[in-house]
Amino acid sequence: MYLDFQKAFDKVPHQRLLxxxxxxxxxxxxxxxxxxxxxxxxxxxxxxxxxxxxIQVLSGVPQGSVLGPLLFIIFVNDLDDGVISKLLKFADDVxxxxxxxxxxxxxxxxxxxxxxxxxxxxxxxxxxxxxxxxLHVGYNNMCASYFIGxxxxxxxxxxxxxxxxxxxxxxxxxxxxxxxxxxxxxxxxINRCFLNKTKDILVPLYKSLVRSRLEYCVQAWRPYLVKDIxxxxxxxxxxxxxxxxxxxxxYPERLKILGLTxxxxxxxxxxxxxVFKIVKGFHNIDRNIFFxxxxxxxxxxxEKLHKHTFNLDVRKFSFxxxxxxxxxxxxxxxxDCNTVNSFKRCVDHYIRDKGY
Numbered sequence: 304m305y306l307d308f309q310k311a312f313d314k315v316p317h318q319r320l321l322x323x324x325x326x327x328x329x330x331x332x333x334x335x336x337x338x339x340x341x342x343x344x345x346x347x348x349x350x351x352x353x354x355x356x357x358i359q360v361l362s363g364v365p366q367g368s369v370l371g372p373l374l375f376i377i378f379v380n381d382l383d384d385g386v387i388s389k390l391l392k393f394a395d396d397v398x399x400x401x402x403x404x405x406x407x408x409x410x411x412x413x414x415x416x417x418x419x420x421x422x423x424x425x426x427x428x429x430x431x432x433x434x435x436x437x438l439h440v441g442y443n444n445m446c447a448s449y450f451i452g453x454x455x456x457x458x459x460x461x462x463x464x465x466x467x468x469x470x471x472x473x474x475x476x477x478x479x480x481x482x483x484x485x486x487x488x489x490x491x492x493i494n495r496c497f498l499n500k501t502k503d504i505l506v507p508l509y510k511s512l513v514r515s516r517l518e519y520c521v522q523a524w525r526p527y528l529v530k531d532i533x534x535x536x537x538x539x540x541x542x543x544x545x546x547x548x549x550x551x552x553x554y555p556e557r558l559k560i561l562g563l564t565x566x567x568x569x570x571x572x573x574x575x576x577x578v579f580k581i582v583k584g585f586h587n588i589d590r591n592i593f594f595x596x597x598x599x600x601x602x603x604x605x606e607k608l609h610k611h612t613f614n615l616d617v618r619k620f621s622f623x624x625x626x627x628x629x630x631x632x633x634x635x636x637x638x639d640c641n642t643v644n645s646f647k648r649c650v651d652h653y654i655r656d657k658g659y
Contacts, residue, residue, distance in 0.1 A: 304399040304416065304449065305462050307434040308423070311395030312375055313363040316427050317341045320378050327377065340370070382422055388415045393465065409447040420451055436462050440471055467520050473617045475524040479531040486513045486538045500545055506561055509542050517566060522577050525570050527620035536566055568659040572650050574626040579646045582606060593623040597631070604635040
């Protein structure tokens with residue numbers, strides 16, 4: 304369930320926020336500074352030279368500030384008190400996640416939703432029901448109905464989650480189409496605005512403005528269907544053809560001259576780097592959530608991971624499964640690296656040797 308607060312940053316009650324700060328032990332001069340920063344603000348509307356009267360601002364945290372988002376996080380920090388299901392919070396976006404295999408699970412999820420609704424009413428931070436959505440995932444999902452008050456939350460086939468389109472089938476074609484469309488649009492702007500198309504100009508522009516969009520959070524939605532992989536690769540192919548001197552060359556030759564690799568090989572590289580960070584503890588993530596060590600295998604390096612068997616492609620090609628064969632094929636020297644940069648060099652050698 305994707306839940307959205309109504310004008311979240313503008314509706315934080317000042318007095319209630321200060322009471323939460325006091326409960327956290329923020330008192331004295333610091334509390335006074337924050338109170339004076341929030342209170343005493345006024346606003347008015349100016350339209351076509353006509354001005355409204357000034358009114359006091361009694362709620363909201365000033366946007367565009369460093370302290371504002373922090374105060375908002377403090378205000379909604381106790382939102383998940385008593386909630387059994389998984390609750391994820393990011394700024395004013397809230398996701399309630401639960402597994403529903405029976406009517407009992409549905410009732411439990413509805414009870415958690417009711418707790419959130421009661422919290423929003425108690426703390427004057429109501430949900431915008433029209434923007435709240437339910438995403439039913441899985442073939443055997445019961446697709447139950449969920450309500451905020453007397454209004455049913457609308458179900459959806461896909462939802463944008465922190466810039467990534469999540470489809471109920473968990474396939475990533477919609478996300479691929481979105482980022483490719485954005486990438487072509489930016490390439491068109493570059494092509495029209497720069498007459499002198501040289502390697503020194505186009506490659507930095509491509510890396511910063513185009514490729515960065517194609518690789519945003521790509522470890523979470525890396526494409527596995529051939530049509531999606533080719534769709535994304537065509538963006539880079541078009542960029543390399545924008546250089547007049549390279550038009551008649553093959554794609555591998557153009558990449559070699561420009562010092563680039565295929566997008567698919569970069570995605571593989573990114574996967575392996577993420578595994579290294581998780582296994583070595585560079586990320587504050589429990590490695591057992593994603594991986595289990597393959598015990599009893601003597602050949603290869605000492606950090607081999609166990610690969611499970613799944614029937615569905617969505618699970619086969621998920622991050623924790625698609626990368627295991629490549630990780631297990633690395634050398635002992637690679638997995639023994641102590642820094643991310645040294646591991647990157649080993650991965651580059653591995654990818655180059657394998658011809659990806």
